[in-house]
């Protein structure tokens with residue numbers, strides 16, 4: 506019978522000399538000793554458990570959100586045609602991207618991670634991406650949007666088709682049978698795939714988040730705004746998780762963090778910022794409810810700088826955040842937000858109420 510892990514392909518005498526401590530000492534983010542049994546104690550990467558615990562506090566489901574006002578506003582044409590188009594485009598790409606993340610995290614990223622505590626956090630992240638996918642569909646149904654206009658938009662909109670195509674290609678390039686992180690080239694490619702994930706979650710959602718928050722600021726589509734607050738709070742921890750994964754691989758295998766790899770990842774982030782600006786500007790057109798194309802550009806550049814700095818690559822754009830009002834929606838990683846009628850809050854886990 507084939508056994509998945511090398512450790513169990515040999516016989517008992519090979520492993521009987523090993524101690525738990527010796528296994529932990531060989532533990533790495535990738536290419537570590539891994540028996541496949543997720544022994545998550547003692548911890549080699551304690552930050553991963555902290556993130557996992559943070560995720561456990563962020564429980565929510567789409568049914569907690571009322572989309573009644575959104576439905577009324579949509580049906581009563583409280584939004585202009587331009588606003589409706591902008592809303593649908595922002596929603597289309599955000600929902601496409603969350604769907605893609607469920608698959609890419611499971612198929613491309615998680616199989617190569619050899620840190621049990623990090624696997625737990627990534628597995629929880631996959632669940633949260635499923636939750637996001639589900640929340641979009643609940644919202645589409647509750648507001649009465651036409652699914653074809655959301656999920657089918659990429660089949661009508663050339664920009665969105667090519668954006669999705671590029672995003673998929675960039676993530677799936679390591680998803681091939683001969684790929685291994687064991688070679689220096691493979692480890693470099695995996696590092697790049699992790700930075701691609703950081704781009705997805707840390708750059709590509711941000712014009713959509715901005716659009717939804719801006720509607721909320723003008724008392725439009727309040728349920729959608731609240732749902733995005735929940736999603737954004739989750740995404741903040743996903744970004745933190747991938748920043749830590751990247752920085753840990755850099756520490757554990759400094760030989761793969763070459764000037765060439767740094768230049769490549771820096772360029773990927775710069776290209777992503779440009780793509781996101783182009784996409785965001787195509788959503789808002791000449792401007793919408795106080796957001797101008799110039800302000801959107803500055804905002805996405807500001808986000809790009811944060812991502813570059815987080816993995817030690819230094820700022821490129823030196824842009825300022827032109828939307829200080831966003832703090833009211835995000836409140837330092839969204840942990841305690843009660844804005845308008847919003848009910849995003851920190852959940853206490855561990856209580857059982859039947």
Ligand SMILES: [Fe+2]
Nearest residue numbers: 603633634637
């Ligand atoms: Fe997500």
Ligand SMILES: [Fe+2]
Nearest residue numbers: 634706740743
């Ligand atoms: Fe995410």
